[in-house]
Amino acid sequence: MLNTSWRLHSRPSGLVERDHFDVRTEPVPEPAPGHVVVRNIYLMVPASMRIWMDAEDTYLPAQPLGEVMRGITLGVVEHSESERLPVGTHVTGMGGWQEYSVGPERAWTALDPHPDIGLTAYLGVLDLQGLTAYYGLTDVGRPAAGETLVVTAAAGSVGSLVCQIGKKLGLRVIGIAGGPAKCAWLRDSCGVDDAIDYKGEDVAARLDELCPDGIDIAFENVGGPIMDLIIDRINTHARIALCGMVSTYNGNEQTAGRSLMNLVNKRGRIQGFIVRDYMSRRAEFREIVTPWLLDGSLIYREEFSTGLHSTPAAMNRLARGQNTGLQFVRVTSPVD
Ligand SMILES: NC(=O)c1ccc[n+]([C@@H]2O[C@H](COP(=O)([O-])OP(=O)(O)OC[C@H]3O[C@@H](n4cnc5c(N)ncnc54)[C@H](OP(=O)(O)O)[C@@H]3O)[C@@H](O)[C@H]2O)c1
Structure with missing residues (x-):
């Protein structure tokens, strides 16, 4: 099984271009005990991702050059050495700009999605x-x-x-x-x-x-x-x-x-x-907001593009005000 990853190669000073990245395709490593292989389905493209690329630390350390670009993803466990996250579990985490992420189970949050709410809502709204x-x-x-x-x-x-x-x-x-x-x-x-x-x-x-x-x-x-x-x-x-x-x-x-x-x-x-700083209140927040989504009294918009190669353009759409909602890149095909 092969993984394609996008690594930050140089820091943009303005808009984000393909040339700021190295794209590599390498075999997916075997997971260690307690680790999982996650196939990333969606990569979220929030406005803040742009400042992670700068040389200065923000609320996160500056993205190191040469490493897989940081990114928040939703994926599915495809190979598991973890009892908590069996194969087929949908998870969110910092999967990065890559098709497969391999890491410890603690790096992932398992989803228990409501059947009437789209999966990507669990990354965004x-x-x-x-x-x-x-x-x-x-x-x-x-x-x-x-x-x-x-x-x-x-x-x-x-x-x-x-x-x-x-x-x-x-x-x-x-x-x-x-x-x-x-x-x-x-x-x-x-x-x-x-x-x-x-x-x-x-x-x-x-x-x-x-x-x-x-x-x-x-x-x-x-x-x-x-x-x-x-x-x-x-x-x-x-x-x-x-x-x-x-x-x-x-x-x-x-x-x-x-x-x-x-x-x-x-x-x-x-x-x-x-x-x-508010992540510990996620469950309380979802209890308040889930009914608003189900009764349609809180609306949200999402936009999708396909393939990691579309991510720089999605970032630039934010800078130009061309997005009309939260953008997601479809990294690999969704599963039913
Ligand atoms: N503090 C936190 O923890 C936290 C967490 C998430 C997001 N944020 C912040 O929330 C804000 C919104 O993020 P988002 O991901 O939801 O993006 P978003 O609002 O969906 O998209 C960014 C929007 O910003 C506007 N914009 C871009 N450049 C501008 C400029 N030069 N002058 C005026 N408006 C400009 C554009 O809208 P127009 O077409 O209206 O110009 C663009 O659509 C960002 O500042 C982000 O950093 C903070």
């Missing part, structure tokens, strides 16, 4: 993206019904969940996204009170119009000048949940900071957070 949205909003944002929430990258996979959860919690929700189609989807399908197209509208004027009483909570995914426009308009004791700054991920110099004095003026709080 019921896992990293959902946990980020839910605990970033509730634990960091500390919302109270009736408050005004502004969400950036609002039509993205995290942002669109934040918008909908915000509505469930009784907030007035304003989303900021790129283009009229994304804004229409936010209004018509995600139920936001209104949306601002930052590519086609005057964001400052629209924030003044849509948030006449100021902003109580910001869920910040983008950074840059729009973050300053939001901080300019916060209310006393506002909370800014700093989830990410995607506008800086591809080498763009999009800093925010001009407005920070207003945090002083308004006794505002800005707090970064990392979803890994």
